Amino acid sequence: MDWRSHVFIGAILGFAIFYLLDETIFALMMLTAFTGLCALVPDLDHDSSKGRQWLDFAFVGFAFMTVYGSACGTGICLPALDGMGTMLVTFLAMAGVYFLFFRFFKPRHRGITHTLVACIAFGVLLYFMTGRMLALAGLVGYASHLIADNELKFI
Numbered sequence: 001m002d003w004r005s006h007v008f009i010g011a012i013l014g015f016a017i018f019y020l021l022d023e024t025i026f027a028l029m030m031l032t033a034f035t036g037l038c039a040l041v042p043d044l045d046h047d048s049s050k051g052r053q054w055l056d057f058a059f060v061g062f063a064f065m066t067v068y069g070s071a072c073g074t075g076i077c078l079p080a081l082d083g084m085g086t087m088l089v090t091f092l093a094m095a096g097v098y099f100l101f102f103r104f105f106k107p108r109h110r111g112i113t114h115t116l117v118a119c120i121a122f123g124v125l126l127y128f129m130t131g132r133m134l135a136l137a138g139l140v141g142y143a144s145h146l147i148a149d150n151e152l153k154f155i
């Protein structure tokens with residue numbers, strides 16, 4: 001299944017769930033988009049996956065934003081830990097985990113990332129980093145990918 005189908009299925013599921021949870025229209029749109037994006041996460045184990053290509057670009061973009069948003073003016077330093085700074089540090093921490101995992105452990109395609117354990121771990125990680133709504137969106141997006149791939153193994 002190609003990445004567009006995964007995004008579409010994830011977004012449709014996300015829209016249905018957050019519509020039923022009676023979210024505001026703005027939250028509904030954001031959570032639907034996030035669910036669609038999270039449907040690409042399991043295929044990060046594939047070198048040419050769309051999610052992998054986007055993340056590699058996003059990392060460079062966020063690195064620039066971190067430098068730009070840093071609190072100490074012209075030097076390169078950690079951003080102030082207010083709302084934006086916390087978000088950037090969270091992203092960089094996630095990017096670090098991502099690079100460590102995929103560069104050094106090189107999971108095989110449709111291996112550990114296509115299991116229910118990975119799906120739950122992703123949801124728990126998102127819960128602690130972002131809160132319950134984004135965690136639910138991530139969990140739904142991730143699970144939609146596993147269902148669409150017909151890969152419902154536990155581990």
Ligand SMILES: [Zn+2]
Pocket residue numbers: 042043110114145149
């Ligand atoms: Zn897949």
